Amino acid sequence: MAKAQRRYGTEDVEHYDRPRRRTRPRTKDRPSYDDADLGRVITVDRGRFTLVMDDAPDVEVWAVKARPLGRKGVVVGDRVKVVGDTSGAEGALARIVEVEPRQTVLRRTADDDDPVERVVVANADQLVIVTAIADPEPRTGFIDRALVAAYEAGIDPLLCITKADLADPESLVSTYRALGVPWVVTQRGGDMSALQAELDGRTSVLLGHSGVGKSTLVNAIVPDAGREVGHVNAVTGRGRHTSTSALMLQLPDDAGWIVDTPGIRTFGLAHVEPERLIVSFPDLEEATAECPRGCTHAAEEPECGLDAAIEAGRLDPERVVSFRRLLEARSVPAYAL
Numbered sequence: 001m002a003k004a005q006r007r008y009g010t011e012d013v014e015h016y017d018r019p020r021r022r023t024r025p026r027t028k029d030r031p032s033y034d035d036a037d038l039g040r041v042i043t044v045d046r047g048r049f050t051l052v053m054d055d056a057p058d059v060e061v062w063a064v065k066a067r068p069l070g071r072k073g074v075v076v077g078d079r080v081k082v083v084g085d086t087s088g089a090e091g092a093l094a095r096i097v098e099v100e101p102r103q104t105v106l107r108r109t110a111d112d113d114d115p116v117e118r119v120v121v122a123n124a125d126q127l128v129i130v131t132a133i134a135d136p137e138p139r140t141g142f143i144d145r146a147l148v149a150a151y152e153a154g155i156d157p158l159l160c161i162t163k164a165d166l167a168d169p170e171s172l173v174s175t176y177r178a179l180g181v182p183w184v185v186t187q188r189g190g191d192m193s194a195l196q197a198e199l200d201g202r203t204s205v206l207l208g209h210s211g212v213g214k215s216t217l218v219n220a221i222v223p224d225a226g227r228e229v230g231h232v233n234a235v236t237g238r239g240r241h242t243s244t245s246a247l248m249l250q251l252p253d254d255a256g257w258i259v260d261t262p263g264i265r266t267f268g269l270a271h272v273e274p275e276r277l278i279v280s281f282p283d284l285e286e287a288t289a290e291c292p293r294g295c296t297h298a299a300e301e302p303e304c305g306l307d308a309a310i311e312a313g314r315l316d317p318e319r320v321v322s323f324r325r326l327l328e329a330r331s332v333p334a335y336a337l
């Protein structure tokens with residue numbers, strides 16, 4: 001008896017013995033990529049992709065999509081199978097032949113009226129909402145919308161409050177306490193270990209308005225990232241980044257990945273349903289079991305189970321109010337940020 005069979009029991013024999021698959025001819029339509037290398041997309045630029053291969057993490061590889069992928073989107077964070085020249089040498093070009101199933105997708109609609117969903121990043125497991133405590137003032141509307149996007153995507157949010165040298169973060173922290181949003185505080189030149197501990201081993205997307213100190217943060221945690229700090233365009237008053245592309249960076253010592261999103265300033269949420277938001281709050285979801293059909297759980301709903309649960313003392317009213325604020329954030333136009 002083969003070793004594998006002894007270990008796993010005889011009922012698994014079929015899994016180890018697949019003669020039919022081996023004798024099936026490999027046609028043009030059904031290529032087999034068993035020998036393809038696995039990598040990760042770190043930038044996308046007009047049909048060109050930069051990858052980091054799993055077995056050569058220090059080399060950046062150029063790639064294009066192989067024809068069989070057609071119009072299938074490939075985004076930053078995607079795990080891809082690659083054939084061709086993955087040496088990373090000058091002029092070398094690899095081909096992406098397959099995109100692995102995505103664990104998560106962070107989406108946005110460009111605008112609330114624009115029904116087109118765009119995947120911003122694939123496979124992230126944390127959304128770091130970067131906001132300064134002052135200069136610029138925190139915008140809770142933006143934070144709320146980012147939270148909705150994170151919960152909808154099944155990605156854990158983290159509030160990162162920068163410029164702690166300028167003001168006390170307590171009032172901002174208290175706004176999100178009832179929702180249980182985790183938070184860290186940073187300041188330029190200060191101790192980054194709390195943030196680093198939260199990033200450790202994860203793939204985190206950094207999201208924040210221009211000027212909140214995102215580049216300063218990235219430079220502190222990825223010393224060779226070389227992100228430019230404080231370059232504001234004199235004409236538009238905006239930061240120097242105009243593209244909406246994301247860029248993935250590896251943290252030192254294999255401590256995970258971060259994705260910088262320089263161009264993303266608005267966050268259309270037209271695609272988010274109330275029922276997809278509430279699953280991130282199991283206690284609230286439980287309380288909505290008896291809601292009338294079609295209840296949106298908003299404050300004006302006459303018979304919402306959330307109100308019944310507050311009256312019965314089973315839910316913290318502040319938590320419900322905070323949740324409803326997120327619900328409303330879905331329908332505030334993106335330009336009001």
Ligand SMILES: Nc1nc2c(ncn2[C@@H]2O[C@H](COP(=O)(O)OP(=O)(O)OP(=O)(O)O)[C@@H](O)[C@H]2O)c(=O)[nH]1
Nearest residue numbers: 163187188209210211212213214215216229230239
């Ligand atoms: N007082 C104070 N200023 C900071 C801190 N962190 C960053 N700054 C300043 O805030 C300004 C904006 O910082 P950046 O790191 O460029 O901000 P950003 O979010 O990357 O901005 P964009 O590049 O426009 O997206 C710069 O002048 C920084 O020096 C901080 O902790 N405290």
Ligand SMILES: [Zn+2]
Nearest residue numbers: 291295297304
């Ligand atoms: Zn309800």
